[in-house]
Amino acid sequence: MMSKSYTNLLDLASGNFPIMSQQPRERKRLSRVMTVPGVISELDDDQANSVASDVQSSLIQDRIIIVANQLPVKAKRRPDNKGWSFSWDEDSLMLQCKDGFHEDMEVIYVGSLRVEVDPSEQDDVSQLLLDKFKCVPAFLPPDILNKFYHGFCKQHLWPLFHYMLPFSASHGGRFDRSLWEAYVAANKIFSQRVIEVINPEDDYVWIHDYHLMVLPTFLRRRFTRLRMGFFLHSPFPSSEIYRTLPVREEILKALLNADLIGFHTFDYARHFLSCCSRMLGLEYQSKRGYIGLEYYGRTIGIKIMPVGIHMGQIETVLKHADNEWRVKELKQQFQGKTVLLGVDDMDIFKGLNLKLLAMEAMLKQHPKWQGRAVLVQIANPARGSGKDLEEVQAEIQESCKRINETFGRPGYEPVVFIDRPVSLSERTAYYNVAECVVVAAVRDGMNLTPYEYVVCRQGVSGSSSSSESSVPKKSMLVVSEFIGCSPSLSGAIRVNPWNMESTAEAMNEAISMSDNEKQLRHEKHYRYVSSHDVAYWSRSFFQDLERACKDHFRRRCWGIGLSFGFRVVALDPNFRKLSIDAIVSAYLRSKKRAILLDYDGTVMPQTSINKSPSQEVLSIINTLSSDAKNTVFLVSGRGKDSLGQWFSPCKKLGIAAEHGYYLR
DSSP states (O other): OOOOOGGGGGGGGGSOOOOOOOSSOOOOOOOOOSOOOOOOOOOOOTTTOOOOOOBBBBOOOOOOEEEEOSSSEEEOOOOOSSSSEEEOTTOHHHHHGGGGGGTOOEEEEEOOSSSSOGGGGGHHHHHHHHHHOOOEEEEOOOHHHHIIIIIIIIIIIHHHHHHHOOOBBTBBBBOOHHHHHHHHHHHHHHHHHHHHHHOOOTTEEEEGGGTHHHHHHHHHHOOOOOOOOOOOOOOOOOOHHHSSSSHHHHHHHHHTTTEEEEEEEHHHHHHHHHHHHHHHHOOEEEEEEEEEETTTTEEEEEEEEEOOOOOOHHHHHHHHHHHHHHHHHHHHHTTTTTEEEEEESOOOSSSSHHHHHHHHHHHHOOGGTTTTEEEEEEEESOOOOOOOOHHHHHHHHHHHHHHHHHHHHHTTTSSEEEOOOOOOHHHHHHHHHHSSSOOOOBSSOOOOOHHHHHHHOOEEEEESSSSHHHHHOOOEEOOOOOOOGGGGGTTEEOOOOTOOHHHHHHHHHHSSSSSSHHHHHHHHHHHHHHHHHHHHHHHHHHHHHHHTTTTTTTTTEEEOOOOOOOOOEOTTTTTTOOOHHHHHHHEEEEEEOOEEETBBTBBBBBBOOOOOOOOOHHHHHHHHHTTTTEEEEESSSOOOHHHHHHHTOTTTOEEEEEGGGGGO
8 A cells, every 4th residue: 555655756857767777686796995095075956866885896795884983993003103003902892793694794884983083193093093993083073063063962852862951041041043053064064084994885874873864865865775774872851851952853764765774662752652653653563573664665764772781891801800809809808798780881860969868868777887887989980071070079079078078987988989980800800799789760771781790690601619609699789760771680679769769768768678589580681681681682683674675776766855855756667647547548448447536635626724625626526427337435633524515516426424434
């Protein structure tokens, strides 16, 4: 059945759509990188229908281009200050994605660097990263970078996606059109870097996170059949929040130029679908477990899959001798104490002070834990800045001081606040000694801290003494219901972090629970976390991307629209534009004809104030129905009384009123 996306499709062009070859597509041999300097021209409208690439072919091999705000590499100046040295960032999710692809899959990374590279060095750095790391850096001018990242991303998108509205100029700020323009300009620079290395007929493109939400439009304008996916790592807010964004439709339409859009949870996907329905009039369908949005003949897949952790990385750290030494040191430090652990970024949405207040409430409500329970809170350095963050930091320091002065005693501090960068090795040691991990974020896209904790508590078989490895493993989690990992941890105690008393009771319940119950919950969590790691996540996303793009080279595609109104109309190969001459010829040849007419929008204009039919309409219908070869019916949702009265002169006209409930 033709979908609503085809509305007014025949008005797009006066002739038939161009016919693409129906022969099986041969894979071209492509060179995987551009190794000479080149200039990428602007994405003007006359390039919108281009499906060619500047890249020549050299290899037959699957390849995926992963595009993110930052490349998975670390950069630092050489000691002699001549040039740069680079190394892989093992903590980068973009790098860990590779584990989910088959061995023959080549991965190219496109993104920016965390350091500023002088324009005179950019060509050399680009070539070095391309040759040794298969990375393509996008160099953003300082003014664009500041407005793009610290401006639009951090001042508008990040707060809004975490349900923080700009109520005043001093609280959140006002929408600044120049920041949006910088965001678009930055996305365009990223697209140019992708275009330099892409072969659109063979490559897949996987775009990550809210920094690059309009990038799909730039790439789709250039390559209408490009196979492209997008994954959002932050929450997607409800439509009531999202609709306050002045560029709400531009971003939605840009995302719909991807073939597959991924989210961590069903709630995030549901909010996105609700926005598409309320703002763009699109409806989704669920079929055999897959959710799809019909958009101008294309079906955009919706993927729901929470990201996982890198099991190998954590197990490697656990096997290291330094880790065992640090664990012993911490066990000695907290001997006789019950450790609750928090590991969070210093962020206004992480609920650090709410957690501290809950700890304070627990010590008041359950005095037995005074002198015994310790909350170790690791606060990773803040990624942003601003007045709100400074207020949160001051509040946290005040709470820590008050709690320690009230409940502390010689040799006992109820709150140990670690405000410095903590390595994965040291973090795993703290996980090892903690009886419970507490996450009290008021909003978080995913949060992998509980996953890391469960794996560390499980340990690695053969890494420790036989007596220790034979001890049943146990762990407990208290997690906010507002974080992305919460639905996947069915054994965790879920809390509303705003309710400090309830969170305090949950913390008490977690550390008071019997060992058998802790073991059962731990085993349940470990089975899930170990089987749904980052490799499983990336493999699952790529398989769904392949499925979503399987008909790309079979469909006829037509790019239409300007700016962020651009979209691709996809038509079945058998689609033909209706020809009036063909209809007239078939009408004259036929011996029996069934003619079914709708009323509003067909017989009468939808916008007409006077809904009663004119004499001209009645005359035409009488002419049609008086032909003995014709059976003419009016099918409408309108009531029988009004339709019967209006069409009483048309004696041979059949009427199906109220969608067929009444027939004449």
